[in-house]
Amino acid sequence: MSPTAVRVLSRTLTVLSAVLVLAALLLPNTVGAVRAGTFVRIPVEAVVGAALLLALPRRPRVVVAALGGLALAALTVLNLLDMGFHEYLGRGFNLVLDWELLDDAQSYAGDTMGRAGAFGLTAGAVVLVLLLGALLALAAVRLGEVLARHRTVAVRSTLAAAVVWTTTAALGVQVAGVPVAADHASAAVRTQTERVRATLRDEAAFAREAKADAFGATPPGQLVPDLRGKDVIFTFIESYGRSAIEDPAIRPGVHRTLERETRALEKAGFRAKSGWLTSATYGGSSWLGHSTFLSGLWIDNQQRYRTVTSGDHLSLTKAFRKTGAWRTVGVMPGVQKAWPEAEFYGLDKVYDAFRLGYRGPKFSWSTMPDQYALEAFQRLEHGKEGDKPLMAEVILTSSHQPWAPIPELVGWDELGDGRIFEEIEERGADPADVVASPARSKEEYGKSVEYSVTSLAQWLRRYGGEDTVLVFLGDHQPIARVSGEGASRDVPVTIVAKDPEVLGRIDGWGWSDGLEPARDAPVWKMDAFRDRFLTAYGSTPSRKKG
Structure with a gap:
């Protein structure tokens, strides 16, 4: 050179x-x-x-x-x-x-x-x-x-x-x-x-906070007495956030779905009230949202999650088991490994991805369509006669990113073991194509929310009764590519029931009628829900000190 x-x-x-x-x-x-x-x-x-x-x-x-x-x-x-x-x-x-x-x-x-x-x-x-x-x-x-x-x-x-x-x-x-x-x-x-x-500072402070509990020492007979005899179902819809309802590019389809299902539920005798909760997480880490909502503690990182789930803090779902008046189950199609948190949530039985009898294809991250998971819940638990009513925690996963391919609704009597979805999955969108386009991601995200909400509302109309109480909400907003930079962390929350007394108990909350919360409906931090819910349905506070 x-x-x-x-x-x-x-x-x-x-x-x-x-x-x-x-x-x-x-x-x-x-x-x-x-x-x-x-x-x-x-x-x-x-x-x-x-x-x-x-x-x-x-x-x-x-x-x-x-x-x-x-x-x-x-x-x-x-x-x-x-x-x-x-x-x-x-x-x-x-x-x-x-x-x-x-x-x-x-x-x-x-x-x-x-x-x-x-x-x-x-x-x-x-x-x-x-x-x-x-x-x-x-x-x-x-x-x-x-x-x-x-x-x-x-x-x-x-x-x-x-x-x-x-x-x-x-x-x-x-x-x-x-x-x-x-x-x-x-x-x-x-x-x-x-x-x-x-x-490191937060770790020590939160450990002390988690030990204190406004309802931790409440006797079983004084927990949710006004819901005795009801089947109470807490359902999380993956990534169902405020953007689904208010983003101009996403809102039209979701709004039509919420309006349509509100009318259909009213025709079937159900009424609904909706508000907003500010989630402890955003874009992912759904378990932080679930644990915040059910524990009444702000759980925005993994250390807090480990601390609270390894302790004896009273989760909302565990409160039902503590009464001895309900049988408690979890439907967790996203769980594919050991899940010791079941004890913290007070679940007597957990149906994970392998215990729901599904033999159809996965839809990207989601192990099965929401419609199938709900039908399996009906077959395995909700439809059974028992000496106690049911309290269930149900996680719906079809609206999990990357929102491709998205399942389609089929006849409820045609679900079988899920193999009916094979052709639907094959002709669905390629995840790589959706991930590469922010506009396409928004479009498919909206469709996935429409699918999940419709599946849940149809299930309720088909199988819900006079004593069914459904509480459903989003766990967090979708990722920034969909919700936008600087988007809020708010998610919709809804309570649906036929018994007018159930919704009458929350008249003072100021929530909107129907499945869609108004833009100016009250916004609470997600950790506030547990205590408000327990109080609304007759629970007597008795503090357990840290």
């Missing part, structure tokens, strides 16, 4: 090294903040790093540069994780709590893309992390050596950069609305550090 070619290659590698390091220093932690102006700034960390490397002898300089490059790689990975978590869960990545959610993400990818696709995605992520570490370490070492070889120019340039940074920071100079002076990497480290500290 000629000397000229060597010089060109050397300079190209140096420029690429500088670009890589600067990009890592300036990379934001949200997708929306990634724009060209973000990367045309002066990072203070680069100025300080250059000064440090210029002050060190060669061997320590190489070690410090390599370690600095690895640190930058780690920060880049954290920023990328933050991007993903903001996009799907509406929050940043928690270094203490969220590693186990990566396993759930892999499982979701497997259900959506197949095993080969999930393996490829995982392998690609591992390779990316290793490659980032190697490239940034080598880039930092190379830049350190370049600084040392051109010490005089490097010192002057570093001093000039420091002056410019200080001046532009003091004056608040901006270009295209972006500050010229940046300390993004340092701020990101501070944010992660504070997030860890807050998590």
Whole structure:
């Protein structure tokens, strides 16, 4: 290779090294903040790093540069994780709590893309992390050596950069609305550090909070006396959020469905009241919403979830078992492994994905269509004669992302073991096509909510009676790609019954008539529901102290 070619290659590698390091220093932690102006700034960390490397002898300089490059790689990975978590869960990545959610993400990818696709995605992520570490370490070492070889120019340039940074920071100079002076990497480290500290503080405080319970010492005979003799069914509809009802691109179909099913239920003798709850989670981690609603505690992270479900706090569903007046069951088609939380929820029997008799195809993540799950619930429990009424927790999963393919309603008498859905699944949309398009994701999400609500309302009309009380709600909003940046965390909640006394007990709540809550209907935090419900139906508070 000629000397000229060597010089060109050397300079190209140096420029690429500088670009890589600067990009890592300036990379934001949200997708929306990634724009060209973000990367045309002066990072203070680069100025300080250059000064440090210029002050060190060669061997320590190489070690410090390599370690600095690895640190930058780690920060880049954290920023990328933050991007993903903001996009799907509406929050940043928690270094203490969220590693186990990566396993759930892999499982979701497997259900959506197949095993080969999930393996490829995982392998690609591992390779990316290793490659980032190697490239940034080598880039930092190379830049350190370049600084040392051109010490005089490097010192002057570093001093000039420091002056410019200080001046532009003091004056608040901006270009295209972006500050010229940046300390993004340092701020990101501070944010992660504070997030860890807050998590550790919260862990101890919440453990004390979970031990106290306004109804923890209430005698069995004084829990929900006004619902004795009723079949009470708590149903969660996956990702059924406020956006389904209010987003202009989604609302028309969902609104028509809610209006149609309200009229059909009224014709069958049922009445409904609806309001809003603010979920403890967003975009995913449905179990946090379920546990918040049923425990009366704000459970917005995995540590809180583990703390409360491993304790003896009184969940709303367990209150029914405690009375001894109900048999209690759970219908959990999304559960595909051991689920020890059944004891916390007070469920005598749990029907998971393998105990509902389904032999049809999966619909992406969802193991079975909601219509089938509800019919299986009817066959296995709700339709049985017993010496006690039934309390059930039912989780409907057909509206789980990626919303493709979506089941279609079939005749209830034709469901059989679910194989009737094979042709429906085969002609359904490809998940990859839906995920790639925000507009298509919104469209299919709306259709999935329509399907789930219709399935539930048809089941109630078909099998509900004078003593049936249905409480159904969304567990969280859909991901930001569908609900939009900055969307609320509100979800609809509805109580349906034939007995006018049941809805009469909640007249003071100010909820809207029908299945669709009004835009100005009351909004409560989700953890407020348990105590309001228990109180409305005659329960006597008796505090258990922490």
